[in-house]
Amino acid sequence: MRYFLSLFLVFGLSSQAQVFFQESFESTTGWSLSHIYDDGNDDYCKRDSAVAFDELGYTLFGQEGIFVIGAEDTDGELGVAPEDGVITLTLDPIDISGQNDLELVVTLSCNSDDEAYDDRSQDNGDYLDFQANIDGSGWQTIGQFNSRAGGSAISTLYQDMDMDGDGGELGEVAIGNAMTDYIMSIAGTGSSLQIRALLKMDGADEVIVIDDIRIKESEGDVIPPTxxxxxxxxxxxxxxxxxxxxxxxxxxxxxxxxxxxxxxxxxxxxxxxxxxxxxxxxxxxxxxxxxxxxxxxxxxxxxxxxxxxxxxWNPTTPELVITELMYNDPSVEDTLEFIEIYNHGSTEAIVGGFRLEGAVNHTLASVTVPSGGFYLVARNALAAEAFYALSFEDYGGQLSDNSEFIQLVNVDGVILDSLTYDDNVPWPSAGDGFGPSIELIDPDLENSIGSNWIASDNGLGFINGLPLSATPGTLPGEFLPVVQLSNVDIEVNEVDGVIEIEFYISGSNSNQSVVEVEYIVGTATSPEDHGSNTISTVTLPANSDGLEVIAFPLVNDSDIEGVEYFRLGISAVSNCQIGLNDEIEIIITDDDYVSPALVINELQSDNTSTVQDANGGFDDWFEIYNPNDFQVDLAGYYVSDDPLNPTKDRLAVGTDETIIGPFGFKLIWADEEGEQGPLHVNFKLSAAGEDILLSAPDASLLDAIDFGPIVTDRSFGRFCDGEDLWTTFDAPSPGYGNCVNGLPELQQGPLIYPNPAEEFLYIGRPQNFEILNSEGRIIDRGNADMIDVRYLPAGLYLLRMEGSRPQRFIKK
The missing domain is CATH 2.60.40.1220 (Immunoglobulin-like)
Known part of the structure; x- marks a missing residue:
């Protein structure tokens, strides 16, 4: 009798496939294991619930039912496990009378993450074989699962389609953690079929899980290509x-x-x-x-x-040298460790696609390193950048605190540099957790020889009581120039056509310093608005301590853009380190922008209990009213209490808090605490009276009020909103209209409740009513004893009832 064998991965069985036998190990009958044992740790072969397999090292999912067969280290339990480590799982005979073109379907999982499986030809080899026996004619292997050939702990298990002992060849797919179906063909006829699995997992972490064995009719090729x-x-x-x-x-x-x-x-x-x-x-x-x-x-x-x-694509072979290692810094988690790569060639090096291998596995980014420049990678790029004030790439791994191999290769695998560092003589032992990095004395020296390295003595600060010393981005004995921005922020008009940024350099040397200028954030998002189409890197001259003014173009277009801002940051590219002032904010006023009408609407110069700011303070305030049917952004507008200095304080840009909606109000806190937020200004209002001025971004005056003394907790405002008449209010209305607030006190009408109201307002008896908003407009009328106010926005309203005095109520 001849057997024709094939093995392939199944992504899901057709609903038309006829499965006439299934064993999912939910029962203890119908199958047998040659050895059953469990030491409670990493040596076992057993039937158990999937959730009970804590020893797997990964989460099992995709199994059929509750129970599975699992095995690990099948020769590890002396006296119980087989000496050769081979365990047999055998199914009871299956009736196949009248069946043709049969297929065996098995659900499998293994510990693919560890890739710890060994070549089956070795003494400690790992494998899983499936065999079939029709009518007692003898066992024939119909499928094998093997690791790659050639070593120990070499790979995961693969479906070995040609059964040559070498898994992972063309078309042979790895078994993963997820329970997945595999099909093995059985050609031949008869009346009785037996199936068995021979499994050998020779070591901890080498796991196999078997579930849901089925026999079905063949469906032909239904597997998609991969x-x-x-x-x-x-x-x-x-x-x-x-x-x-x-x-x-x-x-x-x-x-x-x-x-x-x-x-x-x-x-x-x-x-x-x-x-x-x-x-x-x-x-x-x-x-x-x-x-x-x-x-x-x-x-x-x-x-x-x-x-x-x-x-x-990068087959180039530039002269790159690993010149500094911080492999065990004094921080608790080694967050400041890094590797420095130096371009020792006479031309620039394109490094995109090169790989660091061994101690870390990192693909270098698409970066061009100038001659004499550096490429820096760190375990934690954010922490390294914050401490060293240089740009780093994040390699994510961790260097050994003792000894480890590192090599740099190009995309073709050509070795550009390699070394094995150590914490023992002749390597400088101070690099092992005592604070210093280790540095190659000279890039011309062989960096694989420990005596060519020294411990850095360039102190940068104390970490956990130890002085951290390193020189990332420079060679030993060199000290990098410090570059920073000399001004904190800049205000320009679009018509100026240019933005001038001042760079301050100290400690310059005979080489040029190069910094990268990056757009960070802002409302000026067009490249023409912030010059990012020309801003990239800035080259500062050698031997040039002092100020260097760099001009960036600013396009004066016809778009009406109001006030915009953006923030730039600088980072070191070569021959420099960045000082503390590494960011700058630029505010741009559009000369084409004409401010719509805005007015100062209400103010309070002695607030002890009326209204609190977000920080809980009862501070002075004034209110700006937008009488337009469109929103206005106050970003970049000026406010002042000094007629001789109308641009005393400028409202913040880059926040939605400065936007006033149509016919809306915006409360400004005059508390001399501008740091508390964009609506806080750096002056207070005098209870004895003074001036308030509001000016447009181009400094043109929009409104001003000269007020006198105001009684504590009363306010002074326009009646109604935006009108010329000013009056004192006993009941201030910060953030709301003055039309209702300005009415004289009225006699008490019928009791209305609850007040404030959230859903319904009860008015005692059915009667005609009208509801007016804060601008005095009628927004609802009717006849009822209960008014539905759920549709109203939160705010202050006036209720007018037939035969009664109007009353105020608040909608929550």
């Missing part, structure tokens, strides 16, 4: 290899996206490999990502989802 590998062939060519024979649509260019200028796709003679030819070369050091989708196999099955292949 990408086995992708690689860069040359400067304008990619190769993509699939796991099976492809269909005719494989040469359609739109199925391969993400990389521009694809010219042609060619299916190779093996019908599994496609070559992608591009009409222009890939940019050196730039990051690309190829996306493959929709490719069909010869049976017409299309790929499920997409395949992504990130890559760089």
């Amino acid at each position: 990408v086995y590998s992708a690689e860069v062939i040359d400067a304008n060519t990619l190769q993509v290899v699939f796991n099976e024979t492809l269909g005719s649509n494989a040469e359609q260019t739109f199925l391969y996206s993400g990389v521009p200028n694809l010219d042609q796709v060619t299916l190779q003679a093996d019908q599994q490999t496609v070559i992608l030819d591009y009409s222009s070369d890939f940019e050196l050091g730039e990051a690309y990502q190829l996306i493959v989708f929709g490719v069909q196999d010869a049976a017409g099955n299309a790929m499920q989802g997409t395949y992504s292949f990130p890559f760089y």
Whole structure:
């Protein structure tokens, strides 16, 4: 009797497939294990609930029912486990009378994260084999799951389709943590079938989980193709290899996206490999990502989802040297550790796609390092940048505190530099947690020799009582110039056409200093508004201590933009370190902007109990009213209490708090505490009386009021809003209109309740009523004893009832 064998991954069984046998181990009968044991730790072979397998090291999911078979370290329990480590799981005979073209379906999971499985040919090898026996004719292997060949702890387990002992070859997919179905074909006929699994997991962390064994009729090829590998062939060519024979649509260019200028796709003679030819070369050091989708196999099955292949093209071999290591800094979590890479060549180095390997695994970003410049990477880039005031890339890993291998390779795997550092002589031992980094004495020296390194003595501050010393971004014996911004913020008019920023340099040397200028945030988002189309790097001259003024263009366009702002920051690129003042704010006033009418509407110069600010203070305040049917942003407007200095204080930009809605009000706190927020100004109001002035961003006066003494907790305002008549209010209305507030006190009418009201207002008996808003407009009328006020916005209203005096109420 002949057996024809194949093995492939199933992504979901067709609903039409006829499963006539199933064993999911929910019962203890129908199957047997040659050895059952559990030491409570990492040595076991047992049937147990999926949630009980705490020893797996990962979360199991996707199983059928409650119970599964699991095994780890199958020769580890002396006297109980088999000496050879091979355990047999055998199913009771299965009746297959009249059945043809059978398939075995098994659900499997393994500990793929650790990649600790060993070559099956070794004494400590790991594997899982499935065998079939029809009518007692003998056991035939129908499927194998193996690691890659050639070593110990070499990989995860793969479906070894050709059963040659080497998993992970073309088309052989790794088993993962998730329980996944696999199919093995059984050709042959008979009346009785037996299935068994031979499993050997020789070591801790080497786990196999088996569940839901089924026998069913064959469905033919229903499996979608997958990408086995992708690689860069040359400067304008990619190769993509699939796991099976492809269909005719494989040469359609739109199925391969993400990389521009694809010219042609060619299916190779093996019908599994496609070559992608591009009409222009890939940019050196730039990051690309190829996306493959929709490719069909010869049976017409299309790929499920997409395949992504990130890559760089950068076969260059610049002269890069690892020149400084902070591998065990004094911080608790080693958050200040870093690696310094120096460009020792005479030309700039494009480093995008190069990789640091060994101690850390990090792909260098698309950066060009000038000759004599540095590329800095850190375990925690944010912490390193904050402490060292330099730009770092984040490698995310951690250097060993003792000894570790590091190498730098290009995209072709060419080694650009490599070393193994140590904390023992001849390497400087002070680098092991005592504060200093270790530095290569001279980039011309061989950096793999420990005696060519010294402990840094450039003190930068104390961490946990130890003096941290390092010189990231410079070589030993050199001290970097300090560059910072000399002015905190700048105010310009768009008509000026230029923004002049002053850089202050101290400690300059014979080399130029280069800083990067970056747009951080702002309301000026157009490049023409903030010059980001020209702002990138600034080169400051050598031997130039003092001020350097750099001018950036500012476009005076015809757009009406009001007041805008943006914030710039600087970071070191080469031959410098950044001082404390590393950011600057620029405020731009548009000369084409004409402010709409705005008025000072109400004020209170002695507030002891009327209204509190967000910080709980009873501070002086004044109110600005927008009499327009559109919103107005007060950003960049001026307020003052001094007629001789009408631009004394400028309202903040870059916040929604300064926006006044149509016919709206904005409360400004005059408390001399501008740091409390954008609506706080740095002057107070005098209870004896003084002036308040409001000016547009171009300093043109919009409104002013000269007021006299005001009684405590009373206010002085316009009646009604925006009108010329000013009066004293016994009941101030900060943030609300004065039209209701300004009415004389009226006799008490019928009792209305609750007041303030949230949903309904009761007025005692059915009667005619009218509701007026704070501007004196009638907004509702009717006849009722209960008024629905849920639709009203929060605020102060006037209720007028037939035969009664009007009464105020508040809608919450």
